[in-house]
Amino acid sequence: MQDHLQRATWIWYPDDYEIWLHQKVSVLRQFRGYICPPSWRLDAAYTSVKFRKTFDLTEPELLTLSVQGEFVLLMDGSMTPIPYKKTPITSVHIPAGRHELTVNVYNDREIPAMYASGATCGTDGTWEVTALNGKWVPVASWTFHHIEQPPAAFPFSYETRQPAAVTNIDGGVIVDFGRETFGTVSFLEASGQGGIHLYYGESLEEAMAGEGAETFDTLAVNSAEPLDRTTSVTRAFRYIQIKTDPGISYAQIEHRYEYLPMERRGEFRCSDPRLNEIWEMSAHTLHINMREFLYDGMKRDRWVWSGDANLGFLINNYSFFEQDVAKRTMIALRGKEPVEIHINTIMDYTLYWFLSVHDYYLYTGDLAFVRSCYPKLVSLMEFCLNRRNEAGMLEGYPEDWVFIDWAPMERRGELAAEQLLFCRSLEAAALFAGEVGDSEGEARYGKLTGRLRETIYRLFWDDEQGGLIHGRYEGELNRQLLKYPNIFATRFHYLDEGQREAVREKVLKNDAVQKINTPFMRFYELDALCLLGEHDYVFQEVREYWGGMLDLGATTFWEEYDPAIPAERQYDMYGDKFRKSLCHAWGAAPIYLIGKYMLGVKPTEPGYSRYQVEPKLCGLEWIEGKVPTPDGEIAVYMDAWRIRVTANDSGIGVLKFKCAGRPIVNAGELTAVGGDEYELLLTSPSYEYEIELGRGDVHA
Numbered sequence: 001m002q003d004h005l006q007r008a009t010w011i012w013y014p015d016d017y018e019i020w021l022h023q024k025v026s027v028l029r030q031f032r033g034y035i036c037p038p039s040w041r042l043d044a045a046y047t048s049v050k051f052r053k054t055f056d057l058t059e060p061e062l063l064t065l066s067v068q069g070e071f072v073l074l075m076d077g078s079m080t081p082i083p084y085k086k087t088p089i090t091s092v093h094i095p096a097g098r099h100e101l102t103v104n105v106y107n108d109r110e111i112p113a114m115y116a117s118g119a120t121c122g123t124d125g126t127w128e129v130t131a132l133n134g135k136w137v138p139v140a141s142w143t144f145h146h147i148e149q150p151p152a153a154f155p156f157s158y159e160t161r162q163p164a165a166v167t168n169i170d171g172g173v174i175v176d177f178g179r180e181t182f183g184t185v186s187f188l189e190a191s192g193q194g195g196i197h198l199y200y201g202e203s204l205e206e207a208m209a210g211e212g213a214e215t216f217d218t219l220a221v222n223s224a225e226p227l228d229r230t231t232s233v234t235r236a237f238r239y240i241q242i243k244t245d246p247g248i249s250y251a252q253i254e255h256r257y258e259y260l261p262m263e264r265r266g267e268f269r270c271s272d273p274r275l276n277e278i279w280e281m282s283a284h285t286l287h288i289n290m291r292e293f294l295y296d297g298m299k300r301d302r303w304v305w306s307g308d309a310n311l312g313f314l315i316n317n318y319s320f321f322e323q324d325v326a327k328r329t330m331i332a333l334r335g336k337e338p339v340e341i342h343i344n345t346i347m348d349y350t351l352y353w354f355l356s357v358h359d360y361y362l363y364t365g366d367l368a369f370v371r372s373c374y375p376k377l378v379s380l381m382e383f384c385l386n387r388r389n390e391a392g393m394l395e396g397y398p399e400d401w402v403f404i405d406w407a408p409m410e411r412r413g414e415l416a417a418e419q420l421l422f423c424r425s426l427e428a429a430a431l432f433a434g435e436v437g438d439s440e441g442e443a444r445y446g447k448l449t450g451r452l453r454e455t456i457y458r459l460f461w462d463d464e465q466g467g468l469i470h471g472r473y474e475g476e477l478n479r480q481l482l483k484y485p486n487i488f489a490t491r492f493h494y495l496d497e498g499q500r501e502a503v504r505e506k507v508l509k510n511d512a513v514q515k516i517n518t519p520f521m522r523f524y525e526l527d528a529l530c531l532l533g534e535h536d537y538v539f540q541e542v543r544e545y546w547g548g549m550l551d552l553g554a555t556t557f558w559e560e561y562d563p564a565i566p567a568e569r570q571y572d573m574y575g576d577k578f579r580k581s582l583c584h585a586w587g588a589a590p591i592y593l594i595g596k597y598m599l600g601v602k603p604t605e606p607g608y609s610r611y612q613v614e615p616k617l618c619g620l621e622w623i624e625g626k627v628p629t630p631d632g633e634i635a636v637y638m639d640a641w642r643i644r645v646t647a648n649d650s651g652i653g654v655l656k657f658k659c660a661g662r663p664i665v666n667a668g669e670l671t672a673v674g675g676d677e678y679e680l681l682l683t684s685p686s687y688e689y690e691i692e693l694g695r696g697d698v699h700a
Contacts, residue, residue: 008122010068010151011139012113013129014372015331016045017151020111022304022332025292029302030215030233038303040345043335045111046131051103051139053127057096057120064091065116065123068150069107075099089147094118110152117147142324154292157261158183160254172197172243174207175253179555180583182236182288182298183258187219187250189226194245196221196229200237202299202556202582203571207239214299214578221248234258236288236298236583238555260291265628266319268594271621275539275594278546282588283319285556286312289585290322293329297559297581306333306349307403310356311523311592312585317363318595319588321628326360327369334376339383346401347394348418350384354425357432364630365607367435374436381429381445384422392452393419404484405521406560407514413473416460416485420468423452424492453494460485461499466506481506481513483525490528504532517562519545523589530597539598539618542590549587557587594625599636600656601627608634613645613682614656632686643691645682653682655689664692 023044029036055061066089073082073092076099084090094101105112116123128136144151164178180202187196196219201207206214217231229250242253264287268279289295289312296308309329316322333343333353342350357377361370389395393414396402402411402418426449433441459477460468468485470478486507489495495503507513508529516522522545526538548563552570559581560573573580596602600614608629615638617623622639634653635646645655657663658676668689669681682689 007124008115008117008145008147009124009141010113010115010144010149011051011123011127011129011141012111012151013046013049013131014137014140015336016049016111017113017140017142018328018331019043019336020045021154021292021328022335026303028234029300031300032211032214033216036301038301038344040343041335041341047108047112048104048106049112049129049131051105051114051123051127051129052100052136053121054098054100055094055121056098057094059096061094061118061120062091063094063101063116063118063121064089064147065103065114066090066147066150067103067105067115068110068113068152069105071103071105071114074102074104094121110150113151115144115147115150156258156291159257159259161257162254166253169208169241172241174204175240175242176204177238177255179284180236180238180288180298181255181257183234183256184231185235185240186228186230186254186256187221187252188228188254189251190219190221190229190248191223191226191250192221192245192248194221194248195219196245196248196250197243198231199241199243200235200299201239201241201578202237203553203578204239205571206578207237207241209578210241212577213241214576226251230256236302259287260322260325262287262290262320262322264319265321265633266591266595266626268591268599268623268625270598270623272543274543274547274550275590275620277550278542278590279594281550281555282315282546282557282591285583286315286319286585286588286591288556288583290316290320290325293332294325294585296586297584299583300579300581304329304332306343306356307346307352307520308584308586309333310352310359311520311589313356313359315585315588315592317359317592318601318627319591321363321630323360323364323366326356330356330360330373334373334380337376337379339380342400344401345399346403347396348403348421350380351418351421351425353380354428355421358424358428361432361435361606362603363607365609367606370432371436374432374438377429377432378441381425384425385448389414392448392455394422405516406518407516407521409482409484409514410470410473410478410480413471413478414459415471416456416468417471417482417488419452419456419460420485420488420492420494423449423456423494424488426452427492466502483507483513483516484521487521487524487528490531491524493531500532504529504534508532509534509537518560518586519557519584519589520586523586523592526589526593527596530593535597535616535618538593542593546587546590554582556583558582559584559587595627598623599625599627601634601636603629604654608648608651611648611651611653612656613653615643635688641693643693644688645691646688647682647685649685655680655682655691657691657693659691659693661693666690 023042027037082092084092127139129139130136163175165176167174199210199213199216219229288298293304294309294312295302296305313326426445430442430445462469465481470480470482486503516525529538549561571578571580604610604612615636624637626633626635629648632649634648637644671679
């Protein structure tokens with residue numbers, strides 16, 4: 001029985017845990033004491049569901065159960081409830097024979113959920129559930145495997161941390177925890193009558209601003225006896241300015257760091273200490289933002305944005321490879337039917353959702369997840385298709401936010417960047433349709449992809465300017481040359497060789513074209529430049545751009561950084577002195593760029609069943625690191641004389657490299673592909689392949 005108790009788990013209606021959790025966390029953001037709910041529809045979990053399971057028992061069985069919500073037990077179609085003790089954990093007897101047990105659950109605060117265990121039966125994936133809509137579906141579950149742990153509180157981990165420094169100021173103190181962190185604050189042995197006032201800051205300047213800070217709290221103290229007091233709301237901060245009312249005292253301040261426990265499976269080191277520091281800080285930035293979901297920023301917004309998440313997922317694939325967060329985020333973003341408006345109200349963010357599912361499948365090979373979300377993928381695509389204009393392209397409706405990036409540009413009409421995102425989304429939909437056996441959908445989406453791609457290049461490619469122009473509004477072409485459509489066309493491999501060269505020289509490396517200043521779009525720009533072979537240029541940009549934030553004292557990477565802005569104005573954004581997020585997930589982009597283009601590791605078929613390794617020194621003396629995959633890590637080392645690659649536990653890889661002479665390899669099939677380029681087939685699981693560059697013949 002004990003073995004079976006370990007197999008039982010809490011079950012609920014599919015996607016409802018993620019949707020309920022998203023609704024709960026989306027209203028946690030505050031601004032100077034006021035709630036800041038998001039500006040889009042928050043879907044809710046079903047409040048009333050029915051579970052069922054048919055048992056074939058050779059002898060009577062005692063079923064121990066706990067239910068999150070009010071519930072009634074029925075058996076074999078009877079309308080007479082089975083009696084049970086109304087305690088948190090209860091039990092019922094099921095007679096021998098074949099019986100159908102149904103459990104009707106109502107809960108308007110948490111998700112309706114249940115846990116049951118017996119000698120031979122318990123809650124697992126064989127149960128079904130309905131939202132009383134005439135459809136029965138397999139139940140969902142996650143990591144809640146103990147009857148005393150219902151899915152009402154998220155399973156965070158906690159650490160107690162002490163301040164790195166405490167400095168007295170006029171009327172109070174400044175507490176510095178050394179780097180950006182998140183959680184609650186405790187005052188040990190606090191006593192007196194009045195309040196302890198806390199002003200949080202991601203920067204020292206913000207904490208010193210008092211009520212000009214984005215977040216602040218007052219902790220009430222009403223006791224002559226020393227008692228420990230803890231803030232009730234989790235906050236993001238590095239610094240706190242603390243002021244106390246007269247007569248208030250406390251012995252010590254400490255911080256309870258709240259985080260999602262994750263293993264950092266990706267690694268990187270090189271001969272450049274600055275690049276090492278950038279990688280480490282990127283990992284810390286991403287980790288703080290990976291919690292219930294992959295958030296944009298931890299002070300502002302703590303919301304789930306689809307564009308931010310698309311970038312964050314890619315970074316995660318080269319660092320933590322924590323895919324439960326990714327799945328929760330994609331489910332929450334998609335929400336429930338019907339689709340009435342774009343995800344986050346942003347047209348391009350709907351399209352990023354399709355790209356995120358595509359990237360998830362490529363890196364994980366998790367077809368089961370694709371199958372589970374395919375019906376909602378189809379309905380979301382139909383929503384987009386129904387918004388096309390007569391030319392078959394998307395334009396923003398009055399209720400839509402056409403974002404692309406924080407930069408001045410025309411947002412009306414048929415924007416080339418949006419059409420490219422739409423084309424890639426259709427391409428992803430065609431792929432998924434084929435994978436799940438929807439041949440009609442595969443053919444339809446494939447045809448639409450080809451038609452739209454032809455339209456894009458017929459209308460927007462400008463031979464004279466050497467790139468894709470911005471778009472068309474009311475029939476008139478907008479010939480402004482911007483980087484965005486050219487970045488996406490490069491990333492999606494939609495350019496021929498001549499177009500690639502033109503885009504590289506006339507658009508992406510052209511100083512006369514409007515520059516990109518957000519780490520969000522800088523990520524995609526540098527990704528595109530790497531695809532065009534500009535690795536040395538890209539990693540010099542990484543050193544200067546992300547290194548510029550380090551030089552300004554950053555301990556996590558920011559939402560936006562413009563080196564031309566004076567230091568005293570670096571925290572300004574959205575018309576407010578401290579509105580800029582200084583811990584933003586998209587700021588961790590160097591992890592992806594280093595993993596994919598310096599270590600050179602990428603999947604070429606879903607789940608790394610086939611993959612490529614193409615390391616590049618980029619002017620460094622040596623590089624080494626690990627890239628996580630579903631089946632272990634791929635380890636890479638390179639210097640001027642050698643390359644070492646340790647394959648993962650499954651899959652077939654190809655190592656691509658250049659060598660002036662004939663390389664020596666310790667194993668594998670080596671092929672000269674032209675000039676000084678070689679390919680080595682990596683077929684042995686977990687094997688370390690060694691390549692000596694330019695020193696003789698191949699050795700088996």
